[in-house]
Each structure stands twice: as structure tokens, then as C-alpha cells.
Amino acid sequence: MIQYILRRLLQIIPVFIGTTLLVYFMVFALPGDPIRALFGDRPPSEAVIAQLRQQYNLDQPFWVQYGLFLKNLFTFNLGVDFTGQPIAATLGRIFPVTVMLAVEALIIQTVFGVTFGLIAGLRKGKVFDATVLIASLVVIAIPTFVLGFVLQLLVGVQLGWAKPTVGATADWGNLILPATVLGLVSFAYVLRLTRASVIENMNADYVRTATAKGLSRPRVVVTHILRNSMIPVITYLGASLGGLMGGAIVTESIFNVPGVGQKLFQAVIRSEGPTVVAIVSVLVLVFVIANLLVDLLYAWLDPRIRYEN
Amino acid sequence: MTTSDVRISEAGLTDKPLLEIRDLAISFKTGSGEVQAVRNAHLTIMPGETVAIVGESGSGKSTTALAAIGLLPGNGRVSGGQILLDGEDISHASEKRMIELRGNTIGMVPQDPMSNLNPVWKIGYQVKETLRANGRPSGPADVAKVLSQAGLPDAERRAKQYPHEFSGGMRQRALIAIGLSCQPRLLIADEPTSALDVTVQRQILDHLETMTSELGTSVLLITHDLGLAAERADKVVVMYRGNVVEAGPSLELLQNPQHPYTQRLVASAPSLASRRIQVAKELGVESDELLAPGEPVVVEPTMTEDVLQIQNLRKVFKLRSGFGKSTDFTAVDDVSFSVKRGTTTAIVGESGSGKSTVAQMVLNLQKPTSGKIVFDGVDTSTLNNKEIFAFRRRVQPIFQDPYGSLDPMYNIFRTIEEPLRTHKIGDKASREKKVRELLDQVALPQSTMQRYPNELSGGQRQRVAIARALALDPEVIICDEAVSALDVLVQAQVLNLLADLQSRLGLTYLFITHDLAVVRQIADHVCVMEKGKLVETGSTDDVFDDPQRDYTKALLHAIPGARLMLPPEVA
Numbered sequence A: 001m002i003q004y005i006l007r008r009l010l011q012i013i014p015v016f017i018g019t020t021l022l023v024y025f026m027v028f029a030l031p032g033d034p035i036r037a038l039f040g041d042r043p044p045s046e047a048v049i050a051q052l053r054q055q056y057n058l059d060q061p062f063w064v065q066y067g068l069f070l071k072n073l074f075t076f077n078l079g080v081d082f083t084g085q086p087i088a089a090t091l092g093r094i095f096p097v098t099v100m101l102a103v104e105a106l107i108i109q110t111v112f113g114v115t116f117g118l119i120a121g122l123r124k125g126k127v128f129d130a131t132v133l134i135a136s137l138v139v140i141a142i143p144t145f146v147l148g149f150v151l152q153l154l155v156g157v158q159l160g161w162a163k164p165t166v167g168a169t170a171d172w173g174n175l176i177l178p179a180t181v182l183g184l185v186s187f188a189y190v191l192r193l194t195r196a197s198v199i200e201n202m203n204a205d206y207v208r209t210a211t212a213k214g215l216s217r218p219r220v221v222v223t224h225i226l227r228n229s230m231i232p233v234i235t236y237l238g239a240s241l242g243g244l245m246g247g248a249i250v251t252e253s254i255f256n257v258p259g260v261g262q263k264l265f266q267a268v269i270r271s272e273g274p275t276v277v278a279i280v281s282v283l284v285l286v287f288v289i290a291n292l293l294v295d296l297l298y299a300w301l302d303p304r305i306r307y308e309n
Numbered sequence B: 001m002t003t004s005d006v007r008i009s010e011a012g013l014t015d016k017p018l019l020e021i022r023d024l025a026i027s028f029k030t031g032s033g034e035v036q037a038v039r040n041a042h043l044t045i046m047p048g049e050t051v052a053i054v055g056e057s058g059s060g061k062s063t064t065a066l067a068a069i070g071l072l073p074g075n076g077r078v079s080g081g082q083i084l085l086d087g088e089d090i091s092h093a094s095e096k097r098m099i100e101l102r103g104n105t106i107g108m109v110p111q112d113p114m115s116n117l118n119p120v121w122k123i124g125y126q127v128k129e130t131l132r133a134n135g136r137p138s139g140p141a142d143v144a145k146v147l148s149q150a151g152l153p154d155a156e157r158r159a160k161q162y163p164h165e166f167s168g169g170m171r172q173r174a175l176i177a178i179g180l181s182c183q184p185r186l187l188i189a190d191e192p193t194s195a196l197d198v199t200v201q202r203q204i205l206d207h208l209e210t211m212t213s214e215l216g217t218s219v220l221l222i223t224h225d226l227g228l229a230a231e232r233a234d235k236v237v238v239m240y241r242g243n244v245v246e247a248g249p250s251l252e253l254l255q256n257p258q259h260p261y262t263q264r265l266v267a268s269a270p271s272l273a274s275r276r277i278q279v280a281k282e283l284g285v286e287s288d289e290l291l292a293p294g295e296p297v298v299v300e301p302t303m304t305e306d307v308l309q310i311q312n313l314r315k316v317f318k319l320r321s322g323f324g325k326s327t328d329f330t331a332v333d334d335v336s337f338s339v340k341r342g343t344t345t346a347i348v349g350e351s352g353s354g355k356s357t358v359a360q361m362v363l364n365l366q367k368p369t370s371g372k373i374v375f376d377g378v379d380t381s382t383l384n385n386k387e388i389f390a391f392r393r394r395v396q397p398i399f400q401d402p403y404g405s406l407d408p409m410y411n412i413f414r415t416i417e418e419p420l421r422t423h424k425i426g427d428k429a430s431r432e433k434k435v436r437e438l439l440d441q442v443a444l445p446q447s448t449m450q451r452y453p454n455e456l457s458g459g460q461r462q463r464v465a466i467a468r469a470l471a472l473d474p475e476v477i478i479c480d481e482a483v484s485a486l487d488v489l490v491q492a493q494v495l496n497l498l499a500d501l502q503s504r505l506g507l508t509y510l511f512i513t514h515d516l517a518v519v520r521q522i523a524d525h526v527c528v529m530e531k532g533k534l535v536e537t538g539s540t541d542d543v544f545d546d547p548q549r550d551y552t553k554a555l556l557h558a559i560p561g562a563r564l565m566l567p568p569e570v571a
Helices: A002-028 A034-039 A046-055 A062-074 A087-122 A127-141 A144-158 A176-202 A205-212 A217-246 A249-254 A260-269 A273-301 B061-068 B095-101 B123-133 B140-149 B168-180 B198-215 B226-232 B250-255 B260-268 B270-282 B355-362 B385-394 B412-422 B428-441 B446-450 B458-470 B488-505 B516-522 B540-545 B550-557
Strands: B019-030 B033-045 B050-054 B076-085 B106-109 B186-190 B218-223 B235-240 B243-249 B306-320 B326-340 B344-348 B370-375 B395-398 B476-480 B508-513 B525-530 B533-539
Touching (some): A002 A273, A062 A273, A087 A127, A087 A176, A087 A217, A087 A249, A087 A260, A087 A273, A127 A176, A144 A249, A176 A249, A205 A217, A205 B168, A249 A260, B033 B050, B033 B061, B033 B076, B050 B061, B050 B226, B061 B186, B061 B218, B123 B140, B123 B168, B140 B168, B168 B186, B168 B198, B198 B218, B198 B226, B226 B235, B235 B250, B235 B260, B243 B250, B243 B260, B260 B488, B326 B370, B326 B508, B326 B525, B344 B355, B344 B516, B355 B476, B412 B428, B428 B446, B428 B458, B458 B488, B488 B516, B508 B516, B525 B540, B525 B550, B533 B540, B533 B550
Parallel strands (some): B033 B243, B050 B235, B186 B218, B344 B508, B344 B525, B476 B508
Antiparallel strands (some): B019 B033, B019 B076, B306 B326, B306 B370
């Protein structure tokens, strides 16, 4: 098992180099000059531009720029962004917020998705099942920005149940609204996946055998239906974690969450190669490690999967 | 044991039946209204007695048994009659009452050991939760005791393993352990061994018999094998299309079947047919006269050349054992035999004996590690691609699973026509004519052409597979467990068809099977394989009458019904 984990961790290296190279190249290939764009309508002297270019290595060819980035990365020197702030400090500020948001969204979508999915699956074809299925379709169909603004207005402003915006100080409490919006989209998929999986498993032979053994209904449901049904759901949750971390741009803007999405968006607009790549690199790490955790959880849930070989 | 209705059990407790099913009717709700699955079923089980329900799939035998433990599927319900357990009608008992009864009073051993244990829980846990749910001590020692009583060696360690680490036989033992763990008074055993090799089947059934007689448990045994039922049960109930058509003491029923369906069943059950031949031989009667009615007597082949010669065949698989290392696993070890044109040679053995690997190598689907397969005088390993293509035309397979071996997206015409198209034989019109002929040959209506595999029964599908194999007018047909998945009556029909085609077309069969009863009916020669090696070979009569090896003896002994003494004229 330890060998397997080590091998998976080693696999991060090529994945990391590949993704950063790709992202770096894409930022490099963006049209327009980032330095001139910084100054807007009042261009500075050519000397200043040349000096800034040199400072950010923008006068170097692509491979040299990328090489310097990697070298800085391995010496833990991420450099400064175009506003002169150290990138490392920025990352340290934005990532905790986004992690908090993503984890809260993950909890919301898992708890509600699995619970509703289980009940709907067990009551297949009944009123609850039909209602939940239609509701989940509605949730899937409404775009995040609509859902976000509606909930912000309704729950945040009119009802006053939660803070409509987050602002500089993000904590579990005031992130509840954006986390709900973020979790709602995957919630519908988790629900449907759980439901389908439960329906498949509840007709399995071993469930009938468990009933024949004299187990009570709740026991059969929890130990034999729910546990087996979680296997595909866990896979999806792991994959969705990456999306929650990196794809929260819209939600973070609506609720003014000072997180990764907002920052990444700004950096892309400004063609700030180093910042974009630094953020994406961390996201890649999060993604790879989340998937490793999912695979380990998967092996724990399904003993037929073993990673020794 | 006596079979009278009133009887004092050994414990002297009761003379009342433990389970009595009266006029039971079960219906299922389907898209097109209610469908009656069981009508007027009745049976009585006395304490300590074993009663078998026999019938083909869809006869309602399992449904009746499931109703007795309150496990009908969601769309099924008891629509009439009574199920009396100790005088209490449980046909409409509350779920709470059924939970009390299940495990404690009524235990169940289900059919398929592969799918009836939850793959994600350790065996020990699955036993433990049964004990706990029924209010019995459930410590590790109790779990180990239950498992070892069911004949599981090294139970303490085994309890910590998962189902996928168990063989089929071991899993079935675990399921028997679970079914009997709370010492129920009635055990419902639904085809408890039909998924297992014959030798394992025998061990398991012997063990089940010992355990239930020690505990004084009544058993309701569900099976499709009349031979097995007659051997294991005091009374047999025959079900056909939802009705109980006949019931009575086992041997009486076997010797003097009244209902036409029972008569057909008695006539065609391979285990019984095989036993009949055996008994007849012992009494000095010629076996050919005893084959079931309508079964063609295979004409002595006139040609005696070897169409297929297998010489010192070996197949070694590399098994991965971590970090690029591998260990060798010899699946087929130095196997040699030859097959004469126009005859049937059977390769028998348990699962894992390497018999299917031999078949795959003969079909040129796997390369031998060493050794030669000579087909019609030519070593098949020397063939180039074009010659292999031509070779495939002459050697065709029929596989076990008629569900898996037909493409669900192809209609029957396309399925049978495909080999003709692949080998560019004839034009469209002549191919269609050929398909019609083939359907006639396998006794399927020509209207079948437009249908899809999922619209056909298992027996019909296997006929389609045979028609497909015959499309190219092959000389040799490799049947890999070709009838194992079929009900006994259908099995008999397909075997008859194969024998008929052989005598008409001069086909050569290489028959791979684990079922010796089938071998006795169709094969001229037998090769017995054990763990990759050919341990015995000879003519069918020689092998059956005078088996040389213990392994062969064990296989023969394990055919259900071997203990029955049947008069040869029973058919």
C-alpha cells in the first residue's frame, strides 16, 4: 500500500511539469503586451518598459522564461506579481479561503445529495422520488450566476438569514451562502448518481440474503445498500473537488469572496504569467492529491480493489 | 424416514407439519397487468424432513420458496391461499414478524454464491451481523465456530477475508454457515449447488445433509435436477408453469411418474439417464436401447482418420506478482490426444483444470507455449494469416453463454449471416437461402430471422449459436460448455440436435464440459483433465465402467443420483 502511495506521489512530477508547461505556454501565447496593458492610456517611456520587461523576464524566449519559473519554484521563490506583491503571500491569503469554501460546498452537496438520493432510490417511482428528480433537473438547468444572484437577494438581502457578501474576512459562517450555491450544482449530480446506484444495489442478491438473515430494514439499508452505493459517488466527489476549487470564479465574484477564482481571473486578464501558473500549480497539486485520496478511499470501500501490484 | 403425514419426530415434540402451504397463489404486477406466477401450490414439510421442489426456470419453484420467507420481489404478492408455519399463517404477516422469523426460525441458503455475499464486507462480519440480529452471541469465537461447522477450514483466519478471496465452494459453505448459524427450524435451500463443480456440489450437499440432520432442521430444497432431488429429499414436489403437477415420495415419483411433464423430466435428466445406463450395464443390458425416446443412436463412424491430433500441448501463463516479477502458472501440461473424424470427444474436468484453455488453443485463439495441434495433417502453428482464415472456416466454436456470445445489436439473420459475409461466400440471395436452411436445421422457425437475441429463450439462443457455427459447413465444432447454462429439458433437446446434425453432416465434436452426465450421453471418447494434466483417456464406456484414477472415480461418484437404484425400464 505504501509503495502504491509513493508511486502515485512520484507520478505527480510529470503531471505537474506537463500542466505548468501547458498553462505557461497558453499565457505566453495570449495576445497583447502585458506591460503596456498595465499603463493603459498613458504609456511610459521605452526605457521603463524595457526595465520592467527585464524584471519579469518577458524579454526572454519562452523556454528560458519557463526554465526560470521552474528554477524559482524549486528554490521556493515565486517572485512578485505586477503590483509588486510577493506571489507566495497572495497564495497564502487566497487558498485558505477557497479551501474553506470548497470543503463547505463539498459537505453540503455530499450530505444533501446522498441523503436525498438514498431516499429517492429506496422510494423509486413514488412522489418523493419524482419531486426530487424534477427539482434536481431544475437546479442543473439554472446557471450558477442566476442561482447566485437570486439566493443572494432572497436569503441574504430580503430574509437576512445570511450575509449577502463575504468581504475580506471569510469564515465558515459567512461562506454558507456561496458554499450552498457552489454545492447546489454538484448536489444534483450526486443525488442522481446515488439514486441510480441505490436502485441498482437494492435489487442485488446479497441485499436479499441480508434480509433473509433477519436483519432489520435500517441495517440492510445502511450496511448493504448505502455502503455499496457510495463507491461510484466517491469517485465523482473527488473529481468535483477540483472543480469546486478552481471553478468558483462566478460564485466568488457574486459574493465577493477573496479566493482563488477571483484572483485567477484577474491574473488571466492581466496576462500575469507567473501568478496564473503559480495558482494553477497549486490547483494541480490539490487535484492530484484529491484523486489519490479518492483512490485510497475507493480501495477502502471496495476491498476487491487492491493496489499492491 | 417415513413419509406418512402424521409422525413423531425424534425429539418427540410434535406430529404437526412445520410448514404447510395451502392453495398458494402468487401474482406479479407487470406493465400489462397482473400475471399469475404460482397457482394452487400446496406442500407439507414435517419437522426434520427434506422436501424438494423440482422444475425448470420460470416454473414458480423459487417464487414459492421466497414467499415462505417473505422475500417476494417488490412487484409480487401472495394473492391467495395460506402459508402455515407451525399453524400460524405468515402469508400476510407484518414485516416486523417476518424479521423475527428470518434467521431464527427460517434460514435461507441462496442460489449463486458469487452474488449473494456482499463483496465489501469480510466473511466474518457477514456471519456476525446474522448472529447479532438474531440475539445470539456474536464474538469472534462464535463466528469461527459457525464457519467451521459449515466445513470451512481455518475458520478464524478465513473470517477475516473478503468474499472475493474465497472459491465458489468456500463461499457456498459460508452461505450455508450463515443460513444455519441461528439454528433455524426450516432451511430454504434455493439451488444451493447449481453453480458449483460436481465434486464440490457433492461435498457441500453431503455436509448440508449432515448438519441439518444433526440439528433436526427441515429443508425445503429447490432444484432443477430431478436426480439430485430424488437423492437428497424424502419427498419431491414437481412444479410446472406455476402449478404443482405432482408430489410424492422421491423414489415412487421417479419410478412411476404420473404427469406427462414429470415423465419427460425423468426421461431427460442427464444425471438419471447416465445412471440408467450404468444400472443397465450392471444388469447386462445394452445401453443403446435405454437412451431416452427420440434420442438418435449415433451411427458408427466409417472414417477412422484422425482429424485432430494434440501433441504434448503446454500452456504457461505468466502471473504478475508485483514489481515486474512474474510466476509461471501451467494451465495445460503435456496434453496429448487425438480426435477421429465424425466422433465426439469430451474433455471433462473441474473449473481450473485447463479444459477451456485446450479448446482455445485448438481454435487458434491462444498460442500454445509448446506442443503441436495438427489439424487434418497440418500443424496449425505454421499457418500464415490467410491460412488461419481458411482454418477458421473448418473449425467453429459454440460457447457456453448464449446470452454473452450473441451480439445484442444484431438480429438473428445478421448473426447467422455474418460468418458467410466475413468469408465472402455467395451473394445476398444465396446467403439468405443458406440462413433459412440453417434455421430449419436447428429447428427454429424462419420468422426468427428478424428477431433479436433478447427476444429468444436460452435454448433458442443456443440453437442460433449452433446455426452460426454451422454456417460455414465446418468439419470440427468445439463446444465449450455448450449446454451447461440450459435447463435439463432444453439441454436434452440441444444434445439431440447436436447428435442428429453429427449423423447427418458427419461433424466432429470436441466437447468441453464439467458435466459427466452429459458426457455419458453423447461422447465416444473421454479425456479427463485435472490441474492441467490429462489423467485419464479412453472410450466413454471404458472410462465410466472402469475408471482408473481416483479423480475420475470422484467425478463419476459425484453425479447426482449415483446412489439411486433405478430399474432400466424406468423411462
